[in-house]
Amino acid sequence: MQARSVLVIACGAIARELVRIRDMNGWRHVQFQCLPASLHNSPDKIPGSVLDIVRAEQENYSRLFVAYADCGTGGALDKALEGTGVERIPGAHCYEFFAGSDVFLGLAEEEAGSFYLTDFLVQHFERLVIQGLGLDRNPELAPYYFKNYKRMVYLAQAESDKLQSLARSHAERLGLEYVYLYRGDDPLRAVLTPVLGNSESVT
Amino acid sequence: MVIDQYDDIVLAELSDEELIEQMYDDLYDGLADEVAEGTQILLNRGWDATRVLEEALVAGMGIVGIDFRDGILFVPEVLMAANAMKAGMALLRPILAETGAKPIGKMVIGTVKGDIHDIGKNLVGMMMEGAGFEVVDLGINVEADSFVAALQEHRPDILGMSALLTTTMPYMQVVIDELKKQGVREQCTVLVGGAPLNEEFSRVIGADAYCRDAAVAVETARSFMAGRA
Numbered sequence: 001m002q003a004r005s006v007l008v009i010a011c012g013a014i015a016r017e018l019v020r021i022r023d024m025n026g027w028r029h030v031q032f033q034c035l036p037a038s039l040h041n042s043p044d045k046i047p048g049s050v051l052d053i054v055r056a057e058q059e060n061y062s063r064l065f066v067a068y069a070d071c072g073t074g075g076a077l078d079k080a081l082e083g084t085g086v087e088r089i090p091g092a093h094c095y096e097f098f099a100g101s102d103v104f105l106g107l108a109e110e111e112a113g114s115f116y117l118t119d120f121l122v123q124h125f126e127r128l129v130i131q132g133l134g135l136d137r138n139p140e141l142a143p144y145y146f147k148n149y150k151r152m153v154y155l156a157q158a159e160s161d162k163l164q165s166l167a168r169s170h171a172e173r174l175g176l177e178y179v180y181l182y183r184g185d186d187p188l189r190a191v192l193t194p195v196l197g198n199s200e201s202v203t
Numbered sequence: 204m205v206i207d208q209y210d211d212i213v214l215a216e217l218s219d220e221e222l223i224e225q226m227y228d229d230l231y232d233g234l235a236d237e238v239a240e241g242t243q244i245l246l247n248r249g250w251d252a253t254r255v256l257e258e259a260l261v262a263g264m265g266i267v268g269i270d271f272r273d274g275i276l277f278v279p280e281v282l283m284a285a286n287a288m289k290a291g292m293a294l295l296r297p298i299l300a301e302t303g304a305k306p307i308g309k310m311v312i313g314t315v316k317g318d319i320h321d322i323g324k325n326l327v328g329m330m331m332e333g334a335g336f337e338v339v340d341l342g343i344n345v346e347a348d349s350f351v352a353a354l355q356e357h358r359p360d361i362l363g364m365s366a367l368l369t370t371t372m373p374y375m376q377v378v379i380d381e382l383k384k385q386g387v388r389e390q391c392t393v394l395v396g397g398a399p400l401n402e403e404f405s406r407v408i409g410a411d412a413y414c415r416d417a418a419v420a421v422e423t424a425r426s427f428m429a430g431r432a
Contacts (some may be wrong), residue, residue: 072369074401093369112317113319133279134277134280135279138233138282138283141279149319
């Protein structure tokens, strides 16, 4: 066992932010094992993939934590984790913990037809959104997917002109209004600090 | 002489049986023009619209549904297939309306409040229509009051609710509670569907059945209708 160390089983789409938060806070007891970000498009595979790592690593760390929200599993991730003693990030999906629950619920209430982007999704839009939805092969399907969306909300973790410009071009490509909202790492840090921040609690 | 096996197939030269098989392939491949052409050929050969719908389009979409369930096809392919079916339906719908065939049941369907996703809902609506149901589509982002009002107005046999988001699926419970409050819950069978749902959720909220996909929705609706007869 790696004494007093915590393994965070995480979605690859938030790896950069997790490492940044850990390093900035000096959480040297925290290690990460990431699953492919492409599971974002097939959430039914998330619970089994997470549970495989939990089973393989539970004896090797003093504690495990799952850096996924429900992420479209419809409660199946919670069910998979039942009885393991392993917790996950609260909330419905990464947009919620990147925005902060109150802000996210406000955005959803304001416009149900909001398509959300994070730094990761802005950078990997082509692979995860365009190719993931088959729009590279069948661009004529775009209206089926997006006709009810009104706006694209970029929840930014890092301030970057380049990413903003890219995000705006994604919105234009799909004919959606572009909304930029810088949230930084604070909402996610606030969620992680109680569970990862206190190394003394790791026994 | 070498025959090129990849020569274009002339649909009009195929026997009925071969044409149906080819239409299954064309539906599977999402070829809207070819499916429309096949539909027209069958009509020209004297097939009635109901038979074309059931034996060519609905049966073909059933194959697509099975491969979607088994993870062989994905949403984009199913959408292309649905689009192709729609092209055939466009030719059949006016004929079916003219003949005045009595629907086998009526369904009210909608995506619940807070949710704007309608791909699955539309597919279910189309398949139900293909199976002979009259479908009243309430659209997206539908409030409980609107579901209740639609039930009172249309007196459907089936109510279908759809949600794609973990955050919106609990609203189905709100709708069912409202149906109970207004005394109309027992008036119809409630079917629910959507990617994050499962049978347990359906049971907990008090729906009659969870439908994993459009083909299952049709089967389930038919079976409830048979139970009512």
